[in-house]
Amino acid sequence: MARAYNFSAGPATLPEAVLRQAQAEMLDWNGVGASIVELSHRGAEFIGVAARAEADLRRLMSIPDDYAVLFLSGGATTQQALLALNFAAPGQAVDYVVTGHWSKTAIRQAGPYVDVHVAASSEAGGFRDIPPRESWSLSPGAAYVHITANETIHGVEYRQVPEVGEVPLFADFSSSIASEPIDVSRYGLIYAGAQKNLGPVGISVVIVRRDLLERAGQPRADIFTYASHAARDSMLNTPPTWNWYLLGLTVKWMLDEGGVEEFARRNAAKAALVYQAIDGSGGFYRNEVAPAVRSRMNIPFFLPDEQLTARFVSESKAAGLLALKGHKAVGGIRASLYNAMPVAGAQALVDFMRDFQQRNG
Known part of the structure; x- marks a missing residue:
């Protein structure tokens, strides 16, 4: 079989080496007599897979120890709602810089919970540029400033990290995570759906400075609380184990490739x-x-x-x-x-x- 070149924006192409390894291990992972997707997420075998995936991602992205790494069900859009619930008080201002379709989506998800302030927007120009930093109007006392690091639809990408002072910078890195070195410490939180650079659809990564997890946020169920997921190593509930496993293989492949x-x-x-x-x-x-x-x-x-x-x-x-x-x-x-x-x-x-x-x- 000859594989085509797949230019899909997501779900996107996966490394052939990863797919072949997953194929070879599908029926019998590591000699245990069962597929990894059939094993308990609380068993030693899968806990080892999860721990290696986190360790490899930390190594790949040079993630500091004072940042938690979460592997969560769903996509980036879910995280866009959870940011507001976890890190902003009811009615507190949050600043959003709008540079394309996914910036606007992020605002829609946060809107029911916070006072969304558009600090800058390039919509009038058709999302063909990023508003210069000096034109941004940031809110005093904002819970965070949100940017979309790469706009998947409009093809616009930040090439420099914007300076926003003491307010934490949150960034949707769904379509550019691990595509080049970044200084994680410049951000309060980074999130990404995995289905572009990190693995398959159905799992997201959240990289968050640990002190931010102490914020009270807003009333919410425990399942929507990042701190609870961090305390349970992203196993507060049954995670998407197959997706996590494939993500781990993809991250290891990236390390092996350089x-x-x-x-x-x-x-x-x-x-x-x-x-x-x-x-x-x-x-x-x-x-x-x-x-x-x-x-x-x-x-x-x-x-x-x-x-x-x-x-x-x-x-x-x-x-x-x-x-x-x-x-x-x-x-x-x-x-x-x-x-x-x-x-x-x-x-x-x-x-x-x-x-x-x-x-x-």
């Missing part, structure tokens, strides 16, 4: 290939994001008309290049270049783009 430094190099190379093809097309392809904040992970681009766009999607799929249709919110084409996408995949896309332009330009 870690975030190596993936930063690969990701820069892949993005450069695609952006050069767009910028060098004489306007046949166009990316509308300000060059200084162009995403390395998600590259949206447009063709001259909808008919050509539909043809591009159809022919690219036939050529073994999957899931290039843009999100319905913006249309066009979108190529997602997460860690598991090899440089050869980006080159195959560029070769197709050039051939398509020659035949249709």
Whole structure:
């Protein structure tokens, strides 16, 4: 079987080596006579898997000891609601910087619980840039400042950590986590759905400074309390064990491949290939994001008309290049270049783009 190059924004491509290991271990994990997904999450076997996944993620991302690492069911959207419940008092102000679709989603999830203040927004300009830090209007006494580190749909990415003073900075890193080195200590909390760079859909990672877990937050059930999950090593309830196991395999694969430094190099190379093809097309392809904040992970681009766009999607799929249709919110084409996408995949896309332009330009 020949695997295609999968440019899906999420659930996204996984490393072939990880899939093959999971396939080999599916019926009998580590010689115990059962699959890892059949073993108790409270048994020594799975506890070992979970502990290794956390240790490897800490090593991969250089996570300081004064940060807790949580592995939780669901996606990033769930965390967006839990941030407000755990870290803001009822009615307390929280600051959000809006740079695309997922920033707006984060506001909708927090809105019922806090006084959401939009500190800055690039919506008037079509989410093609990030508002300069000096234009932000931050609230005195805000519980936190929230940013979306990489906008999966609009293809906008922070290239520098914004300075927000003593208020903790919270960041949705769903589509760029572990794609390059970051200084975790610059953030109060980082969260990410795993299904782009870290593993399969159905599990999220929350990296949170331990002192923030002492905040009272708002009335909520214990199952929605980060401190309770941290106290029970993310096993307050039955976790998604198969997803956690696959996440652990993916993180180990990243370490074996050279870690975030190596993936930063690969990701820069892949993005450069695609952006050069767009910028060098004489306007046949166009990316509308300000060059200084162009995403390395998600590259949206447009063709001259909808008919050509539909043809591009159809022919690219036939050529073994999957899931290039843009999100319905913006249309066009979108190529997602997460860690598991090899440089050869980006080159195959560029070769197709050039051939398509020659035949249709």
